[in-house]
Amino acid sequence: MDIMTMMKDNFKDCFGDAVNTRTYFSPGRINLIGEHTDYNGGHVFPCAISLGTYALVADRTDNKSRIFSINMADKGVIEFPMSGLKYDRAKDWANYPIGVVDVFEKAGYKADHGFDIVMYGTLPNGAGLSSSASIEVLMAVILNDTFNFGIDMVDMVKMSQQAENKFVGVNCGIMDQFAVGMGKKDCAILLDCNTLEYRYSKLAIDGYSIVITNTNKKHSLGASAYNQRRKQCEHALSELQQVKDIKSLGELTNAEFDAIADKVSDPLERLRARHAVYENQRTLEAVAALEKNDIAKFGKLMNDSHVSLRDDYDVTGVELDTLAEVAWQQEGVLGSRMTGAGFGGCTISIVKNENIDDFKKNVGEIYTKRIGYEPSFYVANIADGTHKIEN
Ligand code: GLA
DSSP states (O other), rough: OOHHHHHHHHHHHHHHHOOOOOOEEEEEEEESSOOOOGTTEEOOOEEEEEEEEEEEEEEEESSHHHHHHGGGGGGGEEESSSSSSOGGGGGGGGGHHHHHHHHHTTTTOOOOOEEEEEEOOOSSSTOOOOOOHHHHHHHHHHHHHHTOOOHHHHHHHHHHHHHHIIIIOOOOHHHHHHHHOOBBBEEEEEEETOOOOOEEEEEEOEEEEEEEOOOOOOOOHHHHHHHHHHHHHHHHHHHHHHTTTOGGGGGOOOHHHHGGGGGGGGGGHHHHHHHHHHHHHHHHHHHHHHHTTTOOOOOOHHHHHHHHHHHHSSSOOOHHHHHHOOOHHHHTEEEEEESSSOEEEEEEEEEGGHHHHHHHHHHHHHHHHHHHSSSEEEEOOOOSSSSSEEE
């Protein structure tokens, strides 16, 4: 059954016939390079992908909304009012869209009625491909489109991040929501997270594809370790600020950092800061290489990024390391690295088209033997950001 038919059927079961509905799509994202740099005032280079979240939406006449996720069917239909919202654990995944409604209301964008919504996601769950940002920006676009608020996408991106930071309570940076909202077909986005200046860079990797490999690791301690890395970088920065007038680690070149690195008293924090600085410079170098059609160099810098995330930032783990290290040995692979926060989730690899089948077979076999369960593979299609689908 196709996705639209399935969504309409679910809509009918939950809310009655799907008449006067609108359909929206919001992508997930991969980050090509520039990891754990966004909250350190550095650069990132992500793109939106064609896997993401669909919403089938009908207006209600009252102030209530009802929302159902086909992926989270066991949570049932979740109801909420369109104003005066508070985080409610019992509402589970729906806190993401609810948080966006709350941020809109607080910014003066009041919804004068609610919705019935069915959502369906094609992103693998908990795989670090930003399913939460996908849902947040999706809700922002639904609100903006329905009530003609006229908010531009970058502001909706910021409001979606705010929903995640303030309402849901996850202290993420701006990268995921930005990639989801501002994505452009066949392009990656070079974003300066300090200024939010950005530009698109065409992904000309003819003859090659980006293969996403999911570790399928079930549980991870991602959120607490993520916040701890942030704190370590913030503390390292505060010590460096004693000797240098900087606002973020992203302002330093590698040489500038090396010259004052000993001012960071804790050796672990020094490594964390080193990653943030080096990864930012590596990102700029990688984009320059890509734009000169030197994808071999781009791939090599992806590998270096993984090593730095493994050794200096310590966010990889045996599953991601196995995937990356086995990928490096395969024929036709230019580069491979973890993408997203780490601690599980996915790697991305640039693989020559004719080698993709062997890549899946070999990496799949070795990973399964070492880790005990299978990884999954997806060939990434680089897609547009969140939008309404014309019926
Ligand atoms: C998560 C966060 C992002 C970013 C990445 C790491 O995806 O949501 O803001 O920090 O981790 O690069």
